[in-house]
Amino acid sequence: MQNEHRATARNTRRTFLQSTGAMAAGLCLAKTANAADAPLAVKGGAKAVTVSHDDATTWPRYGTEEEQAVLELVRRPDYGPIEAFEKEWKEQFKVPYCKAHYNGTSAITAMFFALNLPPGSEIMVPCSTFWATIMPMRFFGLVPVFVDVHPRTMNFDVEDAKRRLTKNTKAVFPVHYLGLPADMDHISDFARQKGLIVLEDACHAHGASLHGKPMGTWGRMACFSFQASKPLPAIEGGMGNYQNREDYERAATLGHYECPPKFAAGSEYAKYHGTGLGMKLRMHPMAAALARCQLKKLTSQNGAGIAQTRRLNDRLIRLPGLYEQQNRPDVERVFYNQNRFLFNESEAGMSRETCIKALRAEGVSVGAAGPQFQCDHPAYHEPQWWHHPPVIADHYAGAEELTRRGISLPYFTKDVPELIDQYIVAFEKVWARRKELANS
Numbered sequence: 527m528q529n530e531h532r533a534t535a536r537n538t539r540r541t542f543l544q545s546t547g548a549m550a551a552g553l554c555l556a557k558t559a560n561a562a563d564a565p566l567a568v569k570g571g572a573k574a575v576t577v578s579h580d581d582a583t584t585w586p587r588y589g590t591e592e593e594q595a596v597l598e599l600v601r602r603p604d605y606g607p608i609e610a611f612e613k614e615w616k617e618q619f620k621v622p623y624c625k626a627h628y629n630g631t632s633a634i635t636a637m638f639f640a641l642n643l644p645p646g647s648e649i650m651v652p653c654s655t656f657w658a659t660i661m662p663m664r665f666f667g668l669v670p671v672f673v674d675v676h677p678r679t680m681n682f683d684v685e686d687a688k689r690r691l692t693k694n695t696k697a698v699f700p701v702h703y704l705g706l707p708a709d710m711d712h713i714s715d716f717a718r719q720k721g722l723i724v725l726e727d728a729c730h731a732h733g734a735s736l737h738g739k740p741m742g743t744w745g746r747m748a749c750f751s752f753q754a755s756k757p758l759p760a761i762e763g764g765m766g767n768y769q770n771r772e773d774y775e776r777a778a779t780l781g782h783y784e785c786p787p788k789f790a791a792g793s794e795y796a797k798y799h800g801t802g803l804g805m806k807l808r809m810h811p812m813a814a815a816l817a818r819c820q821l822k823k824l825t826s827q828n829g830a831g832i833a834q835t836r837r838l839n840d841r842l843i844r845l846p847g848l849y850e851q852q853n854r855p856d857v858e859r860v861f862y863n864q865n866r867f868l869f870n871e872s873e874a875g876m877s878r879e880t881c882i883k884a885l886r887a888e889g890v891s892v893g894a895a896g897p898q899f900q901c902d903h904p905a906y907h908e909p910q911w912w913h914h915p916p917v918i919a920d921h922y923a924g925a926e927e928l929t930r931r932g933i934s935l936p937y938f939t940k941d942v943p944e945l946i947d948q949y950i951v952a953f954e955k956v957w958a959r960r961k962e963l964a965n966s
């Protein structure tokens with residue numbers, strides 16, 4: 527996904543200045559009441575946001591540890607980091623089997639291969655996601671069935687999935703979009719009742735959990751991306767989690783010619799040693815070296831980002847008509863790429879366009895943002911690419927609502943307490959004058 531907010535500036539390590547941040551916040555917020563009374567920037571007043579955004583959203587943030595790990599490989603080329611990373615990943619996520627892949631897309635491709643389903647089998651996917659959740663199905667004769675996304679979470683809507691069930695439905699493949707866990711408890715109940723396989727696209731959600739159970743461990747198989755923008759960035763890379771040996775061995779046979787000798791005795795896939803069945807999807811060892819460093823920091827990096835985003839969002843959601851991409855308290859989400867909100871025009875008393883214009887004038891980096899809607903893409907409509915055509919409905923009410931309501935703010939990956947406080951001032955200033963804005 528393109529990141530409209532991310533700066534290209536060089537990395538610095540994230541240093542969250544807890545105490546100085548709090549002091550700055552106190553001083554800044556003391557000025558809030560006056561600032562909210564100041565004339566709107568869109569009407570010629572002074573901007574609320576004066577602190578630079580430079581480097582506030584830089585990602586990844588690599589340091590000397592990552593530099594040394596890569597340098598070591600340059601000096602002594604070796605594949606060792608891949609196996610070391612898989613071992614550490616398995617321990618951290620407590621999954622019985624995992625396989626590092628070239629990227630998230632290849633992890634998904636191998637997962638579809640591992641399903642070993644007959645052509646024509648339907649897999650339910652959210653209508654809003656990155657293409658890689660869906661496109662590799664075509665290699666195996668699988669049929670994507672596009673399910674609506676919930677207008678409050680942007681995630682797979684299990685109630686809509688119930689309406690789209692057919693005798694050919696074999697699996698559900700939700701995405702934890704922008705780091706917010708999908709309703710895996712309800713989805714798993716539905717799948718159990720209907721005898722469906724549960725899969726997970728956890729490419730945005732490294733370290734997120736629902737009821738304390740990590741995303742990527744709910745499904746029979748799950749995949750992760752380590753592409754540069756992701757919560758665990760290795761510039762490029764992917765991982766598959768597998769709950770059973772058969773899936774792991776089949777997934778690791780496609781694209782990993784070196785793997786079959788490591789399979790359990792008697793594996794039916796052992797004989798494919800030295801073929802990769804025509805593909806080579808091995809993770810680059812430099813990516814594995816970077817991923818090992820980032821895995822150690824995953825919890826702290828996620829935690830710092832969550833803390834700072836909460837400081838902003840906890841104030842913004844008090845404003846009428848402004849909602850987070852969230853609807854239940856029992857998820858531990860992570861943030862990835864951007865900080866998405868939903869805007870209700872009638873409750874806010876102004877149009878989204880007017881609001882964005884006023885916020886931008888105040889110096890806020892904000893834009894209208896819809897779902898990553900897949901169904902209109904020609905590649906899903908041309909029969910030449912598919913054994914069986916994708917199942918696409920005429921309307922997706924949830925996705926349409928998200929198109930009308932979404933607004934996107936930056937996800938700040940550096941400690942920027944003054945910038946956060948200026949954002950709060952800008953929003954409160956615009957909301958204080960929303961009647962005036964709506965009438966102008």
Ligand SMILES: Cc1ncc(COP(=O)(O)O)c(C=O)c1O
Pocket residue numbers: 527629630631632655656658659701727729730750751752753762763764
């Ligand atoms: C939801 C989702 N699934 C899968 C992928 C594919 O991951 P990769 O880019 O590592 O191939 C992405 C990448 O952005 C993604 O956003």
